[in-house]
Amino acid sequence: MADRYEPHLIEPKWQARWEADGLYRAVDDDPRPKWYELAMFPYPSGDLHTGHWYHYSGADTHARYMRMSGYNVLYPMGFDAFGLPAENAAIKRGVDPADWTRSNIVNFRRQFKMMGASFDWEREVVTSEPEYYKWSQWWFLQLYHRGLAYRAAAAANWCPGCQTVLANEQVVSGRCERSDDIVARRFLTQWFFRITTYADELLKFEGIEWPERIHAMQTNWIGRSEGALLHFKVDVAGVDDSLDVFTTRPDTVYGATFMVLAPEHQLVDRIATPEQRGAVDAYRQATSRQTEIERQSTEKEKSGVFTGAYAMNTFSGARIPIWIADYVLVTYGTGAVMAVPAHDQRDFEFATKYGLEVIPVYSHADVDLSRPLERAFVHGDAMINSGPFDGTPERDAIGRVVRHAEEHGFGEGSVNYRMRDWLISRQRYWGAPIPIIHCETHGIVPVPEADLPVVLPDHPKFEATGQSPLTQLPEWVNVQCPVDGGPARRETDTLDTFMCSSWYQMRFVDPQNPERAFSKELGAKWLPVDQYTGGADHAVMHLLYTRFFWKAARDMGYVEGDEPMLRLFNQGTLLGPDGQKMSKSRGNVVAPDDQVAQHGADAFRCQLMFVGPWDQGGPYNPTGMAGIIRWLHRLWSLALDPVETVANGDAAATRSLRRATHKTIAAATEEIEHFRFNTLIARLMEHSTAMQKARDAGRVDAAAWDEAISTALLLTAPLAPHIVEELWERKGRPYSVHAQRWPHADPELLKEDEVEIAVQVNGRVRDRLLLPATADEATAKAAAFASPRLKEWLGSSEPRRVIYVPGKLLNIVL
């Protein structure tokens, strides 16, 4: 008699065995086709939470499936270990960030192992260890040498809480993505990566299977708009500048009756007239006091101030006033717009408020131009008030105006992007030091590759100075210039952690290489990633950065192919049992360690996979755990309890059991390929029920039973690795179930002998008939007319039409 299923006894046993045997090690010279499965690595803060379990349970199940499908699977894990929480812990509690991080990693590793995750731990990387960040620094130098890293004085997003700058991607509706503080502006000299060089290529998603919504979000973020750069002459004595504006509507240029500059625009100081200077300065002050959120509010009434200066509309020859207003952003386009009040609603509101001229430059069938406009109209029929262009239909207008501009030197066709270059400087301690030395005579000098890594010094001091804590360590900062040995200072900014995670997938292919970031051979062997999984919250940060990074690496000859991750699957967000985001303050947190202690890792994994479609996430249902546990117990007793078998079972019953088994194989394969774990489990439960029925009927065919049990175990192995390994062993099968081949469905066995078809009369189901699977329309029709139940519906009239879908339904239209 088999003993009970007791997960806490079998799970640690198998975890130890798998580790000792190196069961999940990826072998570089294995002849089988490679499969690189990658799950976004975590930031090691405190505990592996339920959201992590949700992600890694699905990823692990898929990786195990691919291994059983005959692939040489690389499924590595590491830690994205630089970042703010470690530094904040250091500031608050005085612990060393490195110690804090290492102890968290120890805990994460323990929890990953408790989960039964099939990572190849020999390839682990930790981004905060010098062995790794040496190569992050090396990559920085490669980008620098290629002109893709540069330093610029620019307005930066400053998070007062984190005391550091943020990339645009890390600002979420005016707040810090991490700390939720309101972001301020600061002018600082910072390091940038020239991601905009790749903007157009990043808009292409050819050759990769990524979710549509990630395409949409990245496309949205990059924000490409086509238009023209037009030059307007500044009409101010002693200023010989032209004022450039980007516009998507160069065809409305004759209607540009004023210009608006962002208050921070460089030209403002030089053109403001003495009479207007006071008002201009006051407005600029008021603007700088506003937060990003206040400034971006679309509710707010438009405001602005006249500079007293004029520009010349190069096209119309009109002298038009130059205003400043906060609705023009210094970070977008050229920070200046030509205002066309007749055809842009914002400009219209502004013109109305300040009594500026409104000149329509399009006719419109529904707009009476003899009266003042009540609002702007964006599209029109044909150009008017536009000199030589009058009468041009709208569809030809932009092309003609741009050609004219180019011929006369008034401007040129241009493309503008919303996306800015990637700001990578952080005034933080816990990050990879940027490998640059500032020399009094030689300026910016890259650290020679032979001197890498630039090791992060121990014993940091944290004082909220707004500068990198590294500036407070003079013995580290003061160095000799690599060129002449003269006095020089190290760069004290550290790299944005997203830089470290932009190339980690490359390091996993050759994680211990002391000579290079990774060898070309191993890169060619394993890269790119075949399947990537992770949350959609990284859509415009990590997932955009890593694509940029890859393309830059490709252009430098380090990798081949255009994309780093061929397939991407985003799991959804797991919510608390109350349907709210899990958080300690709400008290709706499900603690994985407790769940494992109570029910075992297999049950917790399965329950997480069963709550709903993996890509949708949704509320965690703690009471549903009972169903999963019942099913695992059923599997246990099906496999181990004695069953009355015979050598040659009843043919029909045998065929029925084998059909159930093979149908389950076919369905399960389809589900697991598409990450549909909830329906995968439903299919497996149905199979368990089918086996139970066969067993209870007695005198089961021994071979069919054996096949059913083996199949059930093989199909369940990726989801619940421990219980299946235990049952596999107890059934006397060869170790390990996880090294077995995924079963194949026999198409012959999938065929039904008889099928139940629905018989409809005028589209409504009136009866169900059992027919041979091969029945043709005539047979089905004859059977329907022979059915007593259908008599009253069909009457004696001839059907007008009959639709027959073999195996499914017969619809008789009267």
Next chain:
RNA sequence: GCCGAAGUGGCGGAAUGGCAGACGCGGCGGUCUCAAACACCGCUGAGUGAAAGCUCGUGUGGGUUCGAAUCCCACCUUCGGCACCA
């Protein structure tokens, strides 16, 4: 405002042109048990009926089709992203 996803029993969800509600939870009834359970069996969308059955039913309104949860149009709601973007 723009882009994207979604709306189905008491609950999580299944079905992507062919029998709506698979699978599971919960509930109800029963079996075994001294008793209970994470053991087992049955029922469980609403209305009506003794029952067979019939009628209604997938956010709302319309359409296409022999047939629509599924496709099309309009609208409503929720979630995610972007937003004074020139």
